[in-house]
Structures are given as structure tokens and as C-alpha cells.
Amino acid sequence: MTNPWFETVAEAQRRAKRRLPPSVYGALVAGSERGRTIRDNGAAFADLGLAPHVAGHHAERDLSTTVFGIPVALPVLISPTGVQAVHPDGEVAVARAAANRGTIMGLSSFASKPVEEVVAANPNTMFQVYWSGDRDVMAQRIERAKAAGAKGLIATLDWSFSHGRDWGSPWIPERLTLKAAAKFAPQALRRPRWLASYVRSGRVPDLTAPNLQPPGGEAPPFFGAYGEWMSTPPPTWSDVAWLRGLWPDAPFMLKGVTRIDDAKRAVDAGVTAISVSNHGGNNLDTTPATIRVLGGIADAVGADIEVLLDGGVRRGGDVAKALAFGAKAVMIGRAYLWGLAANGQGGVENVLDILRAGLDSAVLGLGKRSIHELCPEDLVVPRDFQLRLGADDDAMPEVDSPIFVEAEALARRHDVAPTPG
Template sequence: MPKNPWARNPWFETVHEAQRRAKKRLPKSVYSSLVAGTQAGITVNDNTAAFNELGFAPHVVGTQPDRELSTTVMGQEISFPVMISPTGVQAVDPDGEVAVARAAAARGTAMGLSSFASHPVEEVAAANDKFFFQIYWLGSREEILARAERAKAAGAKGLIVTTDWVFNVGRDWGSPEIPEKVDFAALLKLAPEIAVKPRYALDWVKGGTINIPDLTAPNLTPPGEPGPTFFGAYGQWMNTPPPTWEDLKWLREQWDGPFMVKGITRLDDAKRAVDIGASAISVSNHGGNNLDGTPATIRVLGPIADAVGHDIEVLLDGGIRRGSDVTKALALGARAVMIGRAYLWGLAANGQAGVENVLDLLRMGLDSSLMGLGRKSIHELFRDDLVIPEDFERSFGHV
């Protein structure tokens, strides 16, 4: 039977199209949680807009016919310098983090798994053995260490300790309403949203039964024990005193593998991460969900990489929407980038295949810009490949 010429092509050509399809498919509250930042959204907007201020200085003769994109991050070989950033409960697709893990494995890259994930670490490890487990400072030291040891037993290759978060979730455009748990009462309340998104609802029906999205965090308890609800875990997190550098040093001493500190935007904090023996840092402002008014991560990346890049691996997290954005980050000193919203939109648009689609787009865009710059390898990218406005970069917390 010939293909229906009016059928929608599952492939999308840009991350922006993935976002458009995600918005079309998801209930309003679910989609809102994927795009929101704190307060006025200054940081979440600057994270993407800042990339557009950077230009390229291309070569038009002598471009390289073959280009090397592979690298390593915290000892793991990846096919190109883009990896999955850890994000919490992924109720945009029934397979959630497992689908993302499969997609990352299919494209030869690693993923970070949130401790607030909706699938157990053991299930994710079975789909992709190149994963790093993300830790929030939640509960006692003993509880934190137990979670880390569970992840190690499952095969985690390293830890990502997230520090870039504040608890003010007020947003000028309104915060999405997320239920404590998805029970009958919550479904009834959300029914008007879900009714106009039938495809989303049907995706949760398997074998004639409704599989209600799981808003629990199973990786915060021992294997086999029921995890707390998302808001239960969030409440415990809010009531745990934030970590000190001494706390992070203690955890580093307990963990004998690669160790990343995520949330660095200051030079002095980058230096402290080096001092405690971290393997890597992620220059990150939690995708604009930390303190609003923090500069875009691409603005602070260069000075941080210049200061500590010879002592520690430097990654960037925030605002990546195109392969050319990846190129710009590498030219300013990043070893690799981590993506969040981009792959979640892909997941919402087309499940595992949608995440693979996003990764393919970033890889193709990176390869194309590398060719235009006349570089044979991502390791040859430098500042001279960019046109950087005089007042573009931000640097604070001098050492």
C-alpha cells in the first residue's frame, strides 16, 4: 500500500520543530514545565540568545573532507561531544529515562541520570552502560552515600553533583500545576487539558489498561522499596541544609571514580572544584532555573575554561539548540556540552526516535560548522574561529 502523502513525517529538521511538536502533543501543564525558568526568565532567555551574538570566521578554501568528532568525558568515549544532562521525572513519554538511555546508546554517547528520575537506575543501566548518576544534596550523608553506592552497583561510571538550584519557583508567566500524585482526583482535575491532547493520553494506554504516569522518585530509596512522591522528595530536599565545600570534599573522598560538580559560573567556585579533586565541572545555571539574572553560561565559559581548563574537564550546560552552538562552546574551551530541554522535546515529539533525531541534528550541525571553519577535528577549535563582541564575556569571582 502506498504511503499516505498527508501523513506527518516523523523526522523533524530542527530542535525548534521538536519543540513545536512537543507543545502540540503535551498537556499545557506538562509542556509548561519543560520551558519554564525562574522569575522574569532573564537567564533562561539569555542562555539561548547569547549564542546568536557569537559569529564564525570561516575558511572557504582547504576545508577538510573528513572530520573527527569523538572525544572522552570523565573517562568515557563518546562519538561526539554532546551528552544527556540529568533531568527529573520525565512524564512526557511512558518509557522516560529508559527511552533516553537507549537513544544515547544508539548514538554512542553518555547520559546523566537524575536522582529524581522516574525509572530505577538498574533499568536505565541495562539500556546504556555509559551513564553518570546525578546527586542532589538530599537527606543525611549516609543516605546520600547509599544512593551513590546503589548507582555504582548498577554500573554508574561517575557522579554528577548538582549545586545550581534555588527553591524560588515563582514565574512571572505562571507556574505549571503539577499534582502530588497522578490518581483519579488529579486525572479528573487535569481532564480538560488531557482531553484536547488525545495522542498523549493514548500513549499511556498499553494492553487495554491505562498506565498512569509515575511521579515518584525510585532512586531515592533502596532497590525494591517504593520511592517518595516527587513533591515528597522535593520537600525533603528543601529541608536539607545545602552542601558546603567540605561536604562536597567528603563525598569526593568516598567516591573513587570520576566526579563532576554541576552549577559553576564563578572563577573562584571553579577553582574550589579543582581543589577538592573533582574530575570535571559543568558550567551551568540549571537551564535558567537557578537565580534569575545569572548570565548565560556561554558568556562565562571562556574565562572559566582559561582559568582551570588545564586542571579539570570543563563542560557547558544551557541553551544548546543547534550543532553550531556546540561548536561555539568547544571553541571557547568546553570539552563537551550537556543538553536538557532539547532532548526532552524530542522525547515528547517522538519517543526514543525523537531523542535520536535531536542528537543527529546536533551532530550534523557540528560537523557542518567544523567543515566551514576548515577544521579536521573538534580538538582544533579555538577562539580564533569565532567573532566575539568586545563586551560578550562575563567574569566574576576572581582567583
């Protein structure tokens, strides 16, 4: 019998690929279009170095911090992801794991578990919303999250209509009808452990969005929720300020910032935090890796609001690099989903433990007592690595610039490219 414990996030991904039906795994790993951004997210971390000391290290290191006003044991938060069909317990298992490791849970409004159950599993839950539906609908959803005990809001705006994939998108049914189940059966039968987990739970994969359920109505299917979002006119900065005003005394994070000018507009709109994010490579392809744009954004607004990063974090050293560039914390998505697929709640805890151990090793090697001492001088930064998008002194590079060419070469060398199927 395979030892349920694994040593790296890469091993969690390998186990997830062996365990999950190809359509489910394919939905997790691949970015939009040619997948250039998702590759650069990982390759950029690999190209960024650390500058360790040889002596004078500290026997004890402090990895704790405060994010959104909430004390956390490590600066790694759970990023909201929708429809977690990788395990029957889905977001509830993830929330319990995050609570056991002393960190914050981000819950997607497209999640497969209701906010009430997730908050019960982890009181330090942030509820994520899209700009979807009319204002009355959005206000109702936020009031429900507030009543459930969520600590604040994450507004995700870094998602456009760029959804095609060069290698093909996985088949996902709108609802798990008998016809859909029959079509999906050959995949499920090839993954007996995944199928058995649902049989034991007495449930089938939930493809609805219970957190979008209207009062007295039914939860919409995922593609129904997706259709609502696509048909909603995109928000303005005034809309962002209005959204923030629905819950003015709670933390409010705007997710999807990659430009300095947008970060400054977010401060003006009243947000308390931003996530430097490109939606894990699922937004506009050829957007630069988030670690490349983090430093300029943190320099511009880090004194006014909390700056977080997500995208490409797979190791504790990646966390250290983000903190050294000015991030308060990082958020992970695919990494914990692979852990969830590999071993349920224990797999998510395993991933968080891996990142904690790697971060502690980096803090030790860099000669620091605390993560708060990490700084840019701890990094080996290649020439032209950092980008200042939306600043007066710079412009976005051409997509065929040496930065992107090098990123693709690194992706192949380090085998970070997605491998659907």
C-alpha cells in the first residue's frame, strides 16, 4: 500500500494525476490558450535565486504573521477555487486542513459546498465573489456570507473570456444526469479509488454552485453560474467601491492585480488588500508571471494596503521569494487541490506542511529570525527580471522578448508545463 504521505507538491500532483479521471485532472492543470502564462508562473520562481549565509543562523524562526487582521501560523493562504470534484468532502476538507494548520480559507462563490458548512469547519474563512448578476443579487450573496460568519470578502476580477486551450478543454457536464454519467463512466472506472471514495460517501460529484442559490430557489449548475457571469456587464472602479461598501468594516481583497496603476486605483476604491494574480494562467495568456510584477506593486502600495501573491507557488522557497519582494503572504490553488486529490484533508495538510518546512529552511539559510526580516537583498535577481506594468517608467515587454523565451526554456528544463490527460 502506498504511503499516504508525500515529500513534495510535485509528488502530490503525480498522485493526483494517477487518481483522478482525465477530465477532472485536466480541469486542474491547464491554463488558457497556449499555456504560456502558467509556464512562466513556475519558471520565474526557478530563475530567481536566494543568497544564503554560511554561519550566524538562528535556532528558532518565526513564520507567523497577520493577514486581514487574522493571526496565521504561516503566510500561506487557501485561494478560492470552484467546483472541487476531486474529493467528496471538497472545500470542507480543505477548510479543516487550513484550520488545523492555522491559516485562512478562501471559499469560491462557485464552490461545491455551502458557505455555512465551510465557515463551521474554519471560522477564518474569506468569501469570494465575482461581479456576476445584478447588484441586488450580489448584495444578497454577500449578506448570506456575512450571516454565516465569513470574515470578509475577496472580489475576483482577473477572469476574462480567454478560455480556449490549444490541447483541448476537458469535458465537464452541466449536470450529472444518467446520460452524462454513462458518458463519464469509462473515465471513472479507470480510476477506481476516486470512484470508490464517492461510493463510500454516498454522494456524486456536485456540479452545482450552492453559494449562488437564490432564496427559495435551487442552486444553479456551474455552467449556469458561468453564463450569469458572462452576461453581466464588466465592473467599473465605481462598482468596486460600491462592492467594498456593502461590508465596510470587514477585510476586502481585490484579486487579479498585475499593474501598478490598477493597484493605486484599488487603494482609492477602499480595498484593504490586493492579490497580485493572473488567475493561475487561466486569464489572458502571455500575461507575465506574478512574481515578476510583485516587487513594483508592493513598492507602490505596500505601505497603504496588504499585498498578497498567487500563481506558481510550489515550494517553501517560492514563499520566501514572494515575501522578500514585499508580499504579506501567498495564496495557493492547484497545490492544495493536488493534495486533496492525493489524500483528502490529510493531503492538504501535507502540502501546507511541505511549504512550511521549505519556508523555514529558507529563513534559516538566509540567516533570519523571522519572515518579517526577508528583503530584496536576500534574492539573486536576473537582469530584466522585474516588470513594472502600468508605471510611468516602463511598459509591458513584447511577448517574444527574452523574458518569455527564457521562461519557456526554463519550463521545459524544469518540467513545469501542464500535462493534461
